[in-house]
Amino acid sequence: MGDISVHGMIGSPFVRSALVALEEKGQGYRFVPLKLDALRTPEYRALHPFGRVPAFEQDGFVVYETQAILRHVDRAFPEPALTPRGLEAAARMDQVLNTIDSYLFADAGAVLGFNRIIAPRILKVDPDEEACARAEKRVARALGVLAGVLGDKPHLTGDAMTLADIALACHLDFLAATPEGERAIAMVPRLAAFGLRMAERSSFVDTTIPALVRRFLPKKG
Numbered sequence: 001m002g003d004i005s006v007h008g009m010i011g012s013p014f015v016r017s018a019l020v021a022l023e024e025k026g027q028g029y030r031f032v033p034l035k036l037d038a039l040r041t042p043e044y045r046a047l048h049p050f051g052r053v054p055a056f057e058q059d060g061f062v063v064y065e066t067q068a069i070l071r072h073v074d075r076a077f078p079e080p081a082l083t084p085r086g087l088e089a090a091a092r093m094d095q096v097l098n099t100i101d102s103y104l105f106a107d108a109g110a111v112l113g114f115n116r117i118i119a120p121r122i123l124k125v126d127p128d129e130e131a132c133a134r135a136e137k138r139v140a141r142a143l144g145v146l147a148g149v150l151g152d153k154p155h156l157t158g159d160a161m162t163l164a165d166i167a168l169a170c171h172l173d174f175l176a177a178t179p180e181g182e183r184a185i186a187m188v189p190r191l192a193a194f195g196l197r198m199a200e201r202s203s204f205v206d207t208t209i210p211a212l213v214r215r216f217l218p219k220k221g
């Protein structure tokens, strides 16, 4: 198998999930950092017709959508396995991945990420405070459900780390950068502790925003 490239924006929890999975597999990769406007170009749309990140590329094979990328990485590089062998645990992993996409990120990313990070820092516009307040309630509810799935286990499906743990920890870290997310996480201490444990893994340490900037952005001057 040839060189792997992951195209994505630094700071995206979806992109980070793909990178963490590759790090956990000990698999080398090239990260191609993109800015928001690059996602609209025909060159990028050839990789990802919906103009989102990440996109994964290897030997002319391109796959987009984070869950597809995560499962592909897990099947392509079997060790260590990041999908539980048991039928029910595997279903639970899939349930968590879909919960993140359908019920957590819709508010965490599209509302809080947009209003608290993109709007003030990139677009230089005021946040929609009412939308943020509504999103905080829905995020708190989604985190409560996910905390219930975690229970008192070390990982979401049991003792071993899976793709679900990787994705959720990336999303928690992203969420913690907003005041609403920080408050919602503080309401679920076991989930908060899980996020902190995951953040200590070298795969997470090596994919923080400063680490990605240091590793993959050309140095100025």
Ligand SMILES: N[C@@H](CCC(=O)N[C@@H](CS)C(=O)NCC(=O)O)C(=O)O
Pocket (backbone or CB within 6 Å): 009, 012, 013, 014, 015, 039, 051, 052, 053, 054, 064, 065, 066, 067, 101, 109
């Ligand atoms: N369903 C997609 C969602 C990816 C996604 O929404 N990524 C965000 C960054 S966190 C993005 O590309 N935003 C750019 C935009 O919406 O224009 C996946 O799982 O890969």
